[in-house]
Amino acid sequence: MSTIIFLLMVVAETSIYTLILIVMKHRSIGLDKIRYLQLSELGSKFNMSFSSHEVLGNKIMGLDGINKKLLILEQTNDQSHSYIIDLDEAKAITVKKIYSSIKAGELKKRRIEEFLKTIQLQFEFGNGKEDIVLPFYESEIDNSYDLPRLERKIKNWQMVLSKMTGIKNKKTIREKRQLQMAD
Numbered sequence: 001m002s003t004i005i006f007l008l009m010v011v012a013e014t015s016i017y018t019l020i021l022i023v024m025k026h027r028s029i030g031l032d033k034i035r036y037l038q039l040s041e042l043g044s045k046f047n048m049s050f051s052s053h054e055v056l057g058n059k060i061m062g063l064d065g066i067n068k069k070l071l072i073l074e075q076t077n078d079q080s081h082s083y084i085i086d087l088d089e090a091k092a093i094t095v096k097k098i099y100s101s102i103k104a105g106e107l108k109k110r111r112i113e114e115f116l117k118t119i120q121l122q123f124e125f126g127n128g129k130e131d132i133v134l135p136f137y138e139s140e141i142d143n144s145y146d147l148p149r150l151e152r153k154i155k156n157w158q159m160v161l162s163k164m165t166g167i168k169n170k171k172t173i174r175e176k177r178q179l180q181m182a183d
Helices: 002-045 146-164 170-182
Strands: 052-056 061-066 070-074 079-086 090-099 118-126 132-138
Touching: 002 052, 002 061, 002 070, 052 132, 090 146, 118 146, 132 146
Parallel strands: none
Antiparallel strands: 052 061, 061 070, 070 079, 090 118, 118 132
8 A cells, every 4th residue: 555655656746847847848938939029029120030049048139141130139137138249240250168267187077068167159340349249058057968959059150150241260161171181
């Protein structure tokens, strides 16, 4: 009899955890839809039409591929703040990884990913304009299990935006040269 009660408790507990995860996922999807609607409304005010968008923590960004502009909408403490990046003004779009300090011998005990603080998409401008950084991963906010997915996303965005603007990715050029030398 106690075995059956134990099994029922395990099934009930598992069901409760699953239900909580489902509710949290639906809530997250609902918030993403609300943010996308806000981004879409703001984009309409600036005569922008988005070909793609991305949700990044408390930010959502929309890409207007025709006008080569990126609209970022950030939500903090019930306040919204937005800005537009004109991709034609960008001189370089790079992926930047920032690590915490690593003491001698620590890499023998821990993986390099454990020291990673943030991964950012950095927009550099040559006209005296200040660089803009968009964090895709922040160790204090994001789960480390999401790191591979977020790394793929940022590399994809960097490649797409660089191609749109005609900015040459130095790594890609170097890899092409190495491939040509190997042939």
